[in-house]
Amino acid sequence: MSILIGDETRALVQGITGSEGRFHTERMLQDGTKIVAGVTPGKAGESVEGVPVFDTVADAVAETGANASILFVPPAFAADAIMEAAEARLDLVVCLTEGIPIQDMLIARRYVDLVGVKLIGPNTPGLISPGKSKLGVMASYIHRPGPIGIISRSGTLSYEVVHQLTALGIGQSTCIGIGGDPIVGLSFSELLPIFETDEETVGIVLVGEIGGSAEEEAAVVISERISKPVVAFIAGRTAPPGRQMGHAGAIITEGLGTAEAKVSALREAGADVAVSPAEIGARMARQLR
Amino acid sequence: MRIHEYQAKEIFAKYGLPVAPSRAVSTVDDAVGAAGELDYPVAVKAQIHAGGRGKGGGIVIAQDEETLRETATCLLSHALVTSQTGPDGRVVRKLLIEKAAAIAEERYLAVTVDRARRSIVIVASRTGGIDIEEVARENPEAILKEWIDPAVGLRPFQAHRLARKLALPVASVRPATELILTLYRFFCREDCTLAEINPLAITEDAKLVAIDAKVAFDDSGLFRHPETAKLRDETEEDPVEVEASAVNLNYIKLDGNVGCLVNGAGLAMATMDLIDHVGARPANFLDVGGGATAEMIEKGVRILVGDPDVQAVLINIFGGILRCDVLAEGVVAAVKAVDAKCPVIIRLEGTNVDAGREILRSSGLSFRTASDLREAAQMIGDAVKEAP
Numbered sequence: 184m185s186i187l188i189g190d191e192t193r194a195l196v197q198g199i200t201g202s203e204g205r206f207h208t209e210r211m212l213q214d215g216t217k218i219v220a221g222v223t224p225g226k227a228g229e230s231v232e233g234v235p236v237f238d239t240v241a242d243a244v245a246e247t248g249a250n251a252s253i254l255f256v257p258p259a260f261a262a263d264a265i266m267e268a269a270e271a272r273l274d275l276v277v278c279l280t281e282g283i284p285i286q287d288m289l290i291a292r293r294y295v296d297l298v299g300v301k302l303i304g305p306n307t308p309g310l311i312s313p314g315k316s317k318l319g320v321m322a323s324y325i326h327r328p329g330p331i332g333i334i335s336r337s338g339t340l341s342y343e344v345v346h347q348l349t350a351l352g353i354g355q356s357t358c359i360g361i362g363g364d365p366i367v368g369l370s371f372s373e374l375l376p377i378f379e380t381d382e383e384t385v386g387i388v389l390v391g392e393i394g395g396s397a398e399e400e401a402a403v404v405i406s407e408r409i410s411k412p413v414v415a416f417i418a419g420r421t422a423p424p425g426r427q428m429g430h431a432g433a434i435i436t437e438g439l440g441t442a443e444a445k446v447s448a449l450r451e452a453g454a455d456v457a458v459s460p461a462e463i464g465a466r467m468a469r470q471l472r
Numbered sequence: 473m474r475i476h477e478y479q480a481k482e483i484f485a486k487y488g489l490p491v492a493p494s495r496a497v498s499t500v501d502d503a504v505g506a507a508g509e510l511d512y513p514v515a516v517k518a519q520i521h522a523g524g525r526g527k528g529g530g531i532v533i534a535q536d537e538e539t540l541r542e543t544a545t546c547l548l549s550h551a552l553v554t555s556q557t558g559p560d561g562r563v564v565r566k567l568l569i570e571k572a573a574a575i576a577e578e579r580y581l582a583v584t585v586d587r588a589r590r591s592i593v594i595v596a597s598r599t600g601g602i603d604i605e606e607v608a609r610e611n612p613e614a615i616l617k618e619w620i621d622p623a624v625g626l627r628p629f630q631a632h633r634l635a636r637k638l639a640l641p642v643a644s645v646r647p648a649t650e651l652i653l654t655l656y657r658f659f660c661r662e663d664c665t666l667a668e669i670n671p672l673a674i675t676e677d678a679k680l681v682a683i684d685a686k687v688a689f690d691d692s693g694l695f696r697h698p699e700t701a702k703l704r705d706e707t708e709e710d711p712v713e714v715e716a717s718a719v720n721l722n723y724i725k726l727d728g729n730v731g732c733l734v735n736g737a738g739l740a741m742a743t744m745d746l747i748d749h750v751g752a753r754p755a756n757f758l759d760v761g762g763g764a765t766a767e768m769i770e771k772g773v774r775i776l777v778g779d780p781d782v783q784a785v786l787i788n789i790f791g792g793i794l795r796c797d798v799l800a801e802g803v804v805a806a807v808k809a810v811d812a813k814c815p816v817i818i819r820l821e822g823t824n825v826d827a828g829r830e831i832l833r834s835s836g837l838s839f840r841t842a843s844d845l846r847e848a849a850q851m852i853g854d855a856v857k858e859a860p
Contacts, residue, residue, distance in 0.1 A: 258692060284663055284693035285585060286622075292590055293622040308792075322792045322823055337738020338762075339790045343845070346790070346821060350844075363737060365587045392738055395587045418741035421726075421748045422757070429722045429737025429759040431692060432587070437605045442745075459749045460742035461845035 185312030185357045186332065186377045186384070187275055187301065188251065192316045195220040195243045195273075197264050198255035199231045207255065207320050208232050214317045219247040240271045251275040253309060253318040261305060262287035269300040276368070277318045278304040285431070288366040295368065302368025306430065307360035308338040319360070329354015331467060332378040334371055335390035336363055336397070336430070340418060340460070344388055347464025353471065356384040363430030365394070371401035379409050386412045386470055388463060389454065393419030394433045394440040402448035412470040413454040416463050417442045473689045475703045476519040478568045480685035487658045489651065490681050494570035503544040504537055506569040512536055513572040516543045518552050520562040521708040523686070528554030530564070533572055540569075565707060573681050578671035579638050580604055581652065583659040586619060592659065594618040594626070594652060598639050600671030601683070626656040641678050651680055662700060663693025712775060719771050721760060728753025729859070730852055731776035731785040733769070735760050735794050743788045746845060750853040755782050764794050769802025770809065777812045784855035786848060787818045796820045796828030804835040815840060815855040819848040 194211075198204040199221025209232050212218055218234050220243035227238040237243040240252065252268040254261060254277065261280040268276040269291075276295065283291075283305050295302045303310055309319020313326035325342060327349050335341035338360050345358060359374060361367055371389055378384045387409070391398040398417060405413055420442040422428045424435040435441050446456050455470060457463045478496035485491055495506035496519065507514045518530035525531050530552045534540035544567055551561035578600030586593040596616045597607055607614055616637050618630045628649065635648035651672075659667045668686040675681060694701045706714050716723035722737070726744075730752045734740035737759045744754035756779070760772055776785050789799050799820065807816060819842040820828050832839050840855075842848035 259695060282692045284696075285665065285690045286592075286660060286663060286693065289585070289590060289592065289622040297623065320792070325822070335738070337736060337742075339734075339736025339792070340738035340742050342790045342792060342822070343739060343742070347844075365585065366590055390738070392741060400588070416742070418738050418745060421744045421754055422741055423724070423726065426724055426757075428724070428741050428757055433737060433741065437608070458745075459845075459849065460739075460746055461849055 188316040194251045195249040204255035214323045253277045258282040262291040265291045269295045281306040304362040306364040307362040310359040312357045327354035330385035332384040332387045333358040365432040372404040389415040391417045398445035399448045402452035406452035414467045415454045416457045417445045474521045480687040492571045500544040510571045515570045517568040518564040519566040522556040524554035524556045574676040575673040577674040582668035592620045663690045724757040728755040729783045731755045731782040752856040766802035770806035773806035783859035791822030795824045797824045800828040800831035817851045
């Protein structure tokens with residue numbers, strides 16, 4: 184097992200005819216992802232890497248039975264594309280786009296909740312179940328199939344964690360980038376219980392950062408509902424307040440969203456919180472012993 | 473993106489939000505001229521992107537020309553230090569001269585985004601003109617909120633409910649309801665992240681007036697508001713940060729002794745934390761992003777070694793899309809070009825890592841290459857201890 188994506192995932196790619204869509208469709212196919220359709224308005228009838236292109240998500244789903252979508256759509260159109268995918272009742276929508284206006288995302292997230300569709304992202308490298316399926320842009324060769332679930336707000340920092348684990352001989356069940364924006368789809372608190380019930384997953388790494396309260400909400404879920412070991416790291420202990428640290432969501436405002444508050448909430452909930460980013464993998468190895 | 477009070481009030485006026493007559497000026501003579509047109513008393517308000525202006529002496533009521541001249545002369549072209557500017561303050565380049573209102577009472581009103589509830593929220597308080605964060609800490613029940621369902625938008629009954637809770641004179645409840653609806657409309661149409669009126673004054677003749685206006689825009693929304701994007705005042709920003717952003721580098725200056733260049737925001741923050749963990753202090757945040765070119769890397773390294781406080785530089789790259797060989801070429805070119813004197817520690821991992829390491833090795837430069845984060849941390853610790 185893995186969570187959210189696996190052998191049964193039949194993906195469509197929204198924005199498949201753009202340069203990024205094309206490039207990553209090829210790479211996802213190489214990594215074993217079943218991509219059954221592409222969608223670009225006005226490009227029906229074309230094909231990319233042998234994948235047929237449709238005008239709309241609804242057409243693509245009707246023809247191919249796609250059950251998930253990954254979006255390579257520019258910021259101005261991304262929220263609309265998320266809602267188009269949600270309206271087609273796909274199981275999962277993954278949006279990689281960085282720079283979607285926050286008000287667009289407020290509406291898109293409300294809509295996916297309304298129709299009961301799971302959204303990952305935006306502003307994420309996506310997710311991967313090593314050896315099975317990848318809906319994302321991460322370099323797959325650093326991953327190994329195995330027992331650890333990873334949930335991260337940061338892309339490259341999750342690569343770092345994967346690399347540390349793989350070097351220690353510990354593989355991953357599913358690695359999920361939830362996205363660095365203030366408003367995203369599934370968050371830590373919604374993903375932790377899914378990992379809890381996944382038979383393959385033995386331990387969970389949570390990689391948070393300053394800004395917002397997603398880590399504090401996760402702490403409540405960990406203390407109430409998670410029995411598997413959780414190793415956590417919060418980036419931004421040394422970040423100055425009031426400054427946006429690269430990610431739109433990584434900002435301490437009015438004294439809220441500090442690393443200290445998140446670390447102490449997670450520690451109180453029983454998570455093993457690493458102080459140095461160099462020791463995340465080693466801490467998980469210790470938990471597994 | 474922040475804008476100045478005078479810019480916010482110009483937009484407020486277009487939306488029909490109540491503001492006092494005012495003029496933005498940049499010389500003492502223009503200030504006197506504006507006050508003459510508006511008639512005394514006038515408020516003289518320093519235009520900087522920082523709060524705490526009142527307590528810092530940046531807002532003065534002038535009853536006559538003499539006081540106005542004196543105040544304008546003191547403020548213009550001088551640094552104003554407030555609780556939010558840092559010790560160096562901000563240079564005042566413009567003043568807002570505003571007709572002073574006869575204020576009877578003050579309230580607080582703002583529209584912002586509540587991340588945890590994933591909605592826009594209207595925040596209000598019966599006590600205005602104060603530090604709202606302080607009220608939130610000490611007297612949280614004095615903060616009134618209306619959350620807005622993104623699927624429905626702000627409904628008039630919600631605006632009315634909030635207006636009633638503000639304990640306004642009876643005649644002001646309906647105008648306040650309208651004002652809340654208009655402020656919300658402005659917030660949504662202009663892609664704001666904050667629209668704050670503090671204080672919202674009730675004048676002696678029961679009129680509402682926005683005495684201050686603090687507005688911030690969603691950077692991600694600026695592409696659909698080209699007119700708004702022009703309101704950016706780069707003189708309010710760190711010049712090196714502006715220079716970096718011109719080449720798509722995300723750089724923030726800090727006051728430490730170890731510079732760092734990293735790909736990805738989360739890894740960049742984690743690298744700062746790592747530097748701190750070994751007893752040194754990060755000199756900056758620098759995210760070169762996923763698609764950095766050799767030129768961007770070179771520019772980044774130049775900025776780091778150009779910081780006189782930097783005793784060592786750590787380059788930490790986990791290459792995915794950004795290939796390690798491309799990065800290595802950029803680093804070698806930059807270090808050769810700027811003749812860096814401080815130790816440069818490089819930790820490379822990811823796509824084409826072997827080619828990247830070979831480029832560093834054969835460059836003839838004395839890089840210290842770390843095989844993982846743990847070793848990189850050790851090397852920073854050593855480098856800082858060696859520093860003169």
